[in-house]
Amino acid sequence: MxxxxxxxxxxxxxxxNVLRARAWQEALARHGFQVRLPRVMAHLARLGDGFLSALLSEDDFLRHADELTSFHRALFHEEYRARARxxxxxxxxxxxxxxxxxxxxxxxxxxxxxxxxxxxxxxxxxxxxxxxxxxxxxxxxxxxxxxxxxxxxxxxxxxxxxxxxxxxxxxxxxxxxxxxxxxxxxxxxxxxxxxxxxxxxxxxxxxxxxxxxxxxxxxxxxx
Known part of the structure; x- marks a missing residue:
C-alpha cells in the first residue's frame, strides 16, 4: 500500500492559530466576556472549536454558544483570514x-x-x-x-x-x-x-x- x-x-x-484565537477573544469581548489570549490559546490547544464550554458558565454557554460560534466564523472570515501567511x-x-x-x-x-x-x-x-x-x-x-x-x-x-x-x-x-x-x-x-x-x-x-x-x-x- x-x-x-x-x-x-x-x-x-x-x-x-493566534489569529483564530484573537478572533475568539474579540468575539467573546463583543458579547461581554473578557478572556485573556493565553487562556484562549490554552483551551484551543486541547478542545478545538468546542472549547467554549471551558470558557463560559453552563448558563452562558447554553445561551450564547451558537451565536458566538457563528459570530466568530464571520469575524475570522471578514477581518482575520486575509492576515494569514x-x-x-x-x-x-x-x-x-x-x-x-x-x-x-x-x-x-x-x-x-x-x-x-x-x-x-x-x-x-x-x-x-x-x-x-x-x-x-x-x-x-x-x-x-x-x-x-x-x-x-x-x-x-x-x-x-x-x-x-x-x-x-x-x-x-x-x-x-x-x-x-x-x-x-x-x-x-x-x-x-x-x-x-x-x-x-x-x-x-x-x-x-x-x-x-x-x-x-x-x-x-x-x-
Whole structure:
C-alpha cells in the first residue's frame, strides 16, 4: 500500500492559530466576556472549536454558544483570514514528499472555502491527493473523524501506512486515539512539551525545519 501523510492546515502549513484565537477573544469581548489570549490559546490547544464550554458558565454557554460560534466564523472570515501567511518551506516539503512516493492529504477543521483559500495561497493544489474538512463528517470528535475521512479518501483501510503532521495538541490527541502516528510543529504556538504530551512521536519547528532535517525525521525512516 502507498505511504500517506495527513496534514492539518491551521498553524501547520498556514500561520493561523493566534489569529483564530484573537478572533475568539474579540468575539467573546463583543458579547461581554473578557478572556485573556493565553487562556484562549490554552483551551484551543486541547478542545478545538468546542472549547467554549471551558470558557463560559453552563448558563452562558447554553445561551450564547451558537451565536458566538457563528459570530466568530464571520469575524475570522471578514477581518482575520486575509492576515494569514504560509509558513516557509511548505511547497518544497510537499514536493519532496510527492517525489519520494508519499500521498498527501489535507484534513482541516477550516471551513471548506477557507481551506480552498489556503490551498490557493500555498499554491499546492497539484501536490494534494485528498482534502477534507468538518463539513465532510458528522460527529463530535472532529480531531479523529476528519483525519479518518482523509485516510478513507486516500484508499487506506487503516493507519499503519500513514503519518499525521499537526501543530495543535488537540489534533495530535485525536490522531493518537485513531491509532495514527503524529508529528508536531511548534510554529503553531505550542511547545515541544505540549506536542509530545499530546502524542507526537517527533517535533520540529516549521515546515522548512522539517524539510531541512528530513533525513533525521520519521519521514526518512518509513519503508
Amino acid at each position: 502507498p505511504k500517506a501523510i495527513v496534514f492539518e492546515v491551521n498553524g501547520t502549513l498556514v500561520d493561523t 504560509p509558513f516557509l518551506g511548505v511547497t518544497e516539503l510537499l514536493q519532496r514528499l510527492r517525489d519520494e512516493g508519499w500521498r498527501v492529504a489535507l484534513a482541516s477543521t477550516a471551513e471548506p472555502d477557507e481551506l480552498e483559500h489556503y490551498i490557493d495561497l500555498l499554491g499546492v493544489g497539484d501536490l494534494i491527493d485528498a482534502r477534507t474538512t468538518d463539513a465532510d463528517v458528522d460527529g463530535a470528535r472532529l480531531n479523529e473523524e476528519i483525519p479518518a475521512e482523509a485516510l478513507r479518501l486516500l484508499g487506506l483501510d487503516g493507519t499503519d501506512e500513514a503519518l499525521m503532521i499537526a501543530a495543535l495538541p488537540y489534533d495530535l490527541e485525536g490522531a493518537s486515539r485513531l491509532g495514527l502516528r503524529g508529528m508536531g510543529l511548534v510554529c503553531g504556538g505550542y511547545s515541544e512539551e505540549d506536542l509530545r504530551g499530546a502524542g507526537a512521536i517527533d517535533v520540529f519547528g516549521t515546515p522548512q525545519d522539517l524539510l531541512t532535517r528530513y533525513a533525521e525525521s520519521p519521514l526518512a525512516s518509513e519503508p
